[in-house]
Amino acid sequence: MMYRVSRTVTTCFRKKPLRINIQYRSFTKFDSFGDTPIPASKQRFVPTSGTYPKGFLVGSTNVGIKPSGLAQPDLVLVTSEEQWETCGAAVLTKSEFPAPSVLVTRELIKERRGRGVRGVVANSWCANLLTGEKGLEDSRKMSKEAGMVLEEGSTKGKDPVMVMHTGKLPIDDIIQGFPKLHQNMGTAHNHWLQAARGICTTDTFPKLSSRTFTLPSLPNTKFSIAGITKGAGMIHPNMATTLGIICTDAPITPSALQQLLSTAADKSYNCISIEGDTSTNDMVTMFANGAAAPTHSPIDFDILAASQSADFIAFQRILIEFMADLAKLVVRDGEGATKFITIRVRGAPTYPAGKHIASVIARSVLFKMGVYGKDPNPIGVLAALGYSLMDTEFAGKGIINRELTSVSFVPADGAEELNFVKRGKLMEVDELRVKELMEKEDVEVVVDLRDDGSGNGEEAVYWTCDITHEFVTINGDFRN
Numbered sequence: 001m002m003y004r005v006s007r008t009v010t011t012c013f014r015k016k017p018l019r020i021n022i023q024y025r026s027f028t029k030f031d032s033f034g035d036t037p038i039p040a041s042k043q044r045f046v047p048t049s050g051t052y053p054k055g056f057l058v059g060s061t062n063v064g065i066k067p068s069g070l071a072q073p074d075l076v077l078v079t080s081e082e083q084w085e086t087c088g089a090a091v092l093t094k095s096e097f098p099a100p101s102v103l104v105t106r107e108l109i110k111e112r113r114g115r116g117v118r119g120v121v122a123n124s125w126c127a128n129l130l131t132g133e134k135g136l137e138d139s140r141k142m143s144k145e146a147g148m149v150l151e152e153g154s155t156k157g158k159d160p161v162m163v164m165h166t167g168k169l170p171i172d173d174i175i176q177g178f179p180k181l182h183q184n185m186g187t188a189h190n191h192w193l194q195a196a197r198g199i200c201t202t203d204t205f206p207k208l209s210s211r212t213f214t215l216p217s218l219p220n221t222k223f224s225i226a227g228i229t230k231g232a233g234m235i236h237p238n239m240a241t242t243l244g245i246i247c248t249d250a251p252i253t254p255s256a257l258q259q260l261l262s263t264a265a266d267k268s269y270n271c272i273s274i275e276g277d278t279s280t281n282d283m284v285t286m287f288a289n290g291a292a293a294p295t296h297s298p299i300d301f302d303i304l305a306a307s308q309s310a311d312f313i314a315f316q317r318i319l320i321e322f323m324a325d326l327a328k329l330v331v332r333d334g335e336g337a338t339k340f341i342t343i344r345v346r347g348a349p350t351y352p353a354g355k356h357i358a359s360v361i362a363r364s365v366l367f368k369m370g371v372y373g374k375d376p377n378p379i380g381v382l383a384a385l386g387y388s389l390m391d392t393e394f395a396g397k398g399i400i401n402r403e404l405t406s407v408s409f410v411p412a413d414g415a416e417e418l419n420f421v422k423r424g425k426l427m428e429v430d431e432l433r434v435k436e437l438m439e440k441e442d443v444e445v446v447v448d449l450r451d452d453g454s455g456n457g458e459e460a461v462y463w464t465c466d467i468t469h470e471f472v473t474i475n476g477d478f479r480n
Helices: 038-047 100-113 130-149 172-184 188-196 254-266 311-331 351-362 365-372 378-386 429-440 469-475
Strands: 002-006 009-013 054-060 075-080 087-092 119-123 160-165 205-215 218-230 243-248 283-288 339-349 405-408 417-423 442-448 458-465
Touching: 002 405, 002 442, 009 054, 038 172, 038 311, 038 339, 054 188, 075 130, 075 243, 075 442, 087 100, 087 188, 100 130, 119 130, 119 243, 119 283, 130 160, 130 172, 130 205, 172 218, 172 311, 188 205, 188 218, 205 311, 218 339, 243 311, 254 311, 254 417, 311 339, 351 442, 365 378, 365 442, 378 405, 378 417, 378 442, 417 429
Parallel strands: 119 160, 243 283, 339 442
Antiparallel strands: 002 009, 054 075, 075 119, 087 283, 205 218, 218 243, 339 458, 405 417, 405 442
């Protein structure tokens, strides 16, 4: 809307409405995407093969949690074989309304300190939230019964199993499905892929990744890491955001595993946002069994040491990159999203300050809807930047200097960036290049807080997506 003032008379002119042709899908919030083909634009994100860690078994089955007539899995079990000394770690939501799965897993990790935690059982389509003492009992029973299934034929006794929920659990159906779930376990690519499908809700494609790596102390030994994750809505970090299960056959101590996972989550899952809402069920778990090098000394963490071992540092870097790739798959599947947006903040005095600024921009509805409309309005970025530090620990410290702040959009093809704001001043831009830039699926925005040529300061990155008509359609039908 534009205003023109003439003496005492104010007139108002409305811009011509932006017309966008949309084909709406007809579905409710929790209709399944699993029985429909994966969208052509998303098929490239689904691997057709993988390299999976030794000693881990993965299984899935359908026990009827999903609506009648839907055949895809809704119950998943991931576990290490009993001969391997396995440890587990988890990062959990900080929501004041945590689901029972979060409470049960938190208790388990605290009690065992990660030792002997052998696997995780997860269901989709039922969050088991605000279900009182019965819901907590059901989560504990689910964990216990999964452990008992794994105990059959074991010489070691029952190992604890973490639990994940994505209403009132149909706990009897879940328990009755455990024998079939156990029979379906295996090590092949399809076992992992079906498990990834089994934790999906409004996801349009299963999210799975794997890779191999080496460690400095064992340059000739190949280790593997694999992970599945889910999420498309109610995504904003406060530990991990969404659900994720990660396994590696590298040898790692429980204390090191928890430290590695927590640090990696802060620079991956904690750096994504779709609509800015943190879930009550957020959880990412990780397991290490050392099966690829059973006689090698495990990676350890010394809290008192000035620096950690070369293996610890190398694996930390590998894990951050791996988890970032998993987390970005969640953003690429944002409900109704058409754009994948990278927000890069440079020149911050500290990483936390830069990350906070990036997170505020990632939640800006004005900015995200502008990207959807293919209008790279830098004012939306500057507006979010301007209020980003208000009422925070970073306020009043001179972190944002208008005369040194620049905003640019970076083309995905590596072409020269487009400067929209240069040291506090709006720049004229080539509208043809702007149009070409905004037609791309991937959009990167760079905010430089200290554009003085010095290159000083920390860099933080956030990943988000646009907000579209379809997002409103999906979430406007939440309870139906």
